[in-house]
Amino acid sequence: MSENPRQPAETPGFGHNPFSGLSSQGLPPGAPRAESAAPPRPAAADRNRGRVDIRRETGNRGGKTVTVVSGFTGIGGPEKDALAKKMRAACGCGGTVKHGRIEIQGDQGEAAARILREAGFRPVFTGGGLGQKPET
Numbered sequence: 001m002s003e004n005p006r007q008p009a010e011t012p013g014f015g016h017n018p019f020s021g022l023s024s025q026g027l028p029p030g031a032p033r034a035e036s037a038a039p040p041r042p043a044a045a046d047r048n049r050g051r052v053d054i055r056r057e058t059g060n061r062g063g064k065t066v067t068v069v070s071g072f073t074g075i076g077g078p079e080k081d082a083l084a085k086k087m088r089a090a091c092g093c094g095g096t097v098k099h100g101r102i103e104i105q106g107d108q109g110e111a112a113a114r115i116l117r118e119a120g121f122r123p124v125f126t127g128g129g130l131g132q133k134p135e136t
Contacts, residue, residue: 052123064105
């Protein structure tokens with residue numbers, strides 16, 4: 001016996017496997033393992049990620065027009081930041097994510113809707129005049 005009564009005489013090595021003494025004898029056979037058991041996830045455009053509202057606001061902004069995308073469900077801040085970055089790049093303008101909404105400078109409703117459709121969302125224009133071309 002070892003000098004320390006709390007430590008067993010034979011200390012297993014670093015690579016000791018406590019399950020090495022077990023066997024599968026007498027157990028029913030398991031299902032064969034497939035390469036990938038789960039079906040592949042559909043692409044982002046194939047998924048229905050829900051409705052988002054696009055509206056144009058000018059109130060409390062010094063007369064400047066801002067396109068606001070709101071109503072996101074089930075996505076976090078990093079994904080909203082990525083969507084806002086795509087919208088800013090496509091529109092060539094500034095924008096931000098505030099209070100769970102994406103705000104893009106200018107009247108950028110059509111470009112925002114296109115990017116949201118590509119991401120699998122269902123954009124809906126709300127408010128008066130959005131999504132309509134002005135008559136000239």
